[in-house]
Amino acid sequence: MGIALSHNLNQTSLFGFQDYPTSVSCLSDFQSKLDSMSLALNLTSKCFDPEQFVITPDVCASIVTIRNWTDKLGGDNSLDQVCGSNLSDLTTCETCYAAAGSHGVRHLKLHLGLIGVATAVFLVICLLGLYFWYYKKQQKKPKMEVDANQESRPRMRPNTDGTIVAVKRLTEPNFERDSDFQNEVEIISNLRHRNLVPFKGCCMVDETVSADDYGGKQRYLVYEYMLNGNLDDHLFQNPTNQSGPLRKSLTWPQRKCIILDVARGLAYLHHGIKPAIYHRDIKATNILLGSDMRARVADFGLAKEIKEGHSHLTTRVAGTHGLFGPGICTLWAAN
Incomplete structure (x- = not known):
C-alpha cells in the first residue's frame, strides 16, 4: 500500500489520493492482489478506511504536495538522500523507511525536550509567584505588639573571664x-x-x-x-580613711x-x-x-x-x- 502511495506521489505530486472514489479504487486493487496470495478475505476493509488516504490540508501540518514538503523542511533534507524516486526495490524501501523513522524520533526528542524545558520554566515561575505572594502577605500582617506587662529576656554575652x-x-x-x-x-x-x-x-x-x-x-x-x-x-583626701590608697x-x-x-x-x-x-x-x-x-x-x-x-528646668x-x-x-x- 505504501508503494502504491509512492507511485501516486510521483505521478500527481500529492501525498494522498485526490478524492474518496480514487482511494476506494486503489484499496480494491490492493485487495485483489491479496486474494491471489490466498489470504483472508476483506483484509483491506478490516485494516483501512478509504477516507484516511484522501488528502486534506487539515492533517500533517498542512503538507499536501511535494512543494509543501520542501517549503516546510527546506531543500536539504536527510530523507532525500536515502529515499529515491523508485521504491519498488524492497532494500531501497526499507532504507527509506528506517531514515523516516529515525527522523521522526529526532523530532520527537526535540519536541519532548522543548516541552520539558517549558514545563520547568512554568514551575519555576509558579514557585516564584507563590513565594512573592507569601512574602507580601507576611509584610501586610500587623506587627505583634508586646504586652506592657510582658518582660523581654535580655541576651547574654560571653563572660570575659578575669576582666576587672x-x-x-x-x-x-x-x-x-x-x-x-x-x-x-x-x-x-x-x-x-x-x-x-x-x-x-x-x-x-x-x-x-x-x-x-x-x-x-x-x-x-x-x-x-x-x-x-x-x-x-x-x-x-582623708588620711584616716583606710578603705583605699592615699591619692x-x-x-x-x-x-x-x-x-x-x-x-x-x-x-x-x-x-x-x-x-x-x-x-x-x-x-x-x-x-x-x-x-x-x-x-x-x-x-x-x-x-x-x-x-x-522642651525646657530642662526641674525641681x-x-x-x-x-x-x-x-x-x-x-x-x-x-x-
Missing part, C-alpha cells in the same frame, strides 16, 4: 518594671565619647540580698574600671585638663546626640579618672532625656543611691 570592671548596685527602686530599666540601659549603651565612662552592660538578679531590697530585684550597672578612682578621692594632690594643669574633659563630655550629652541628655547630678564622685588622669563623666545613665524644644532631685566599686560580673547585653 566597675559595678554599681542600684539601691533605690527607680524603675517599676524590668522593661523600663532595660530601655534606660539601651539608651546609655548607645552613647560613645572619650569623656564618658564606657558602659559595658547590666545585671538583673531576682533574689533578695538584704531586708531593704525592693521586691527582691537586684539591678547592677557595669562600667569600665577607672584605675585612679573618682575626683572626690583626689580633692578631699596624690592634683596639679593645676591636671585640674584644668579635668575641667575641660568634663565640659566636653557634658557638651556631647547636650548637643552631640538627639534627644539631648542632661546629667543633673554632676559631682566629684561622678567624675572618674583613668590611668592617664583624663576625666570621664559617670552615672549618665541616671540622667534624663530632654526632647527638643526633681536627680541621682540614685548605689554602691560603686570594682568587681567581676557576668555581663548582659544592653539590647
Whole structure:
C-alpha cells in the first residue's frame, strides 16, 4: 500500500489520493492482489478506511504536495538522500523507511525536550509567584505588639573571664518594671565619647540580698574600671580613711585638663546626640579618672532625656543611691 502511495506521489505530486472514489479504487486493487496470495478475505476493509488516504490540508501540518514538503523542511533534507524516486526495490524501501523513522524520533526528542524545558520554566515561575505572594502577605500582617506587662529576656554575652570592671548596685527602686530599666540601659549603651565612662552592660538578679531590697530585684550597672578612682578621692583626701590608697594632690594643669574633659563630655550629652541628655547630678564622685588622669563623666545613665524644644528646668532631685566599686560580673547585653 505504501508503494502504491509512492507511485501516486510521483505521478500527481500529492501525498494522498485526490478524492474518496480514487482511494476506494486503489484499496480494491490492493485487495485483489491479496486474494491471489490466498489470504483472508476483506483484509483491506478490516485494516483501512478509504477516507484516511484522501488528502486534506487539515492533517500533517498542512503538507499536501511535494512543494509543501520542501517549503516546510527546506531543500536539504536527510530523507532525500536515502529515499529515491523508485521504491519498488524492497532494500531501497526499507532504507527509506528506517531514515523516516529515525527522523521522526529526532523530532520527537526535540519536541519532548522543548516541552520539558517549558514545563520547568512554568514551575519555576509558579514557585516564584507563590513565594512573592507569601512574602507580601507576611509584610501586610500587623506587627505583634508586646504586652506592657510582658518582660523581654535580655541576651547574654560571653563572660570575659578575669576582666576587672566597675559595678554599681542600684539601691533605690527607680524603675517599676524590668522593661523600663532595660530601655534606660539601651539608651546609655548607645552613647560613645572619650569623656564618658564606657558602659559595658547590666545585671538583673531576682533574689533578695538584704531586708531593704525592693521586691527582691537586684539591678547592677557595669562600667569600665577607672584605675585612679573618682575626683572626690583626689580633692578631699582623708588620711584616716583606710578603705583605699592615699591619692596624690592634683596639679593645676591636671585640674584644668579635668575641667575641660568634663565640659566636653557634658557638651556631647547636650548637643552631640538627639534627644539631648542632661546629667543633673554632676559631682566629684561622678567624675572618674583613668590611668592617664583624663576625666570621664559617670552615672549618665541616671540622667534624663530632654526632647527638643522642651525646657530642662526641674525641681526633681536627680541621682540614685548605689554602691560603686570594682568587681567581676557576668555581663548582659544592653539590647
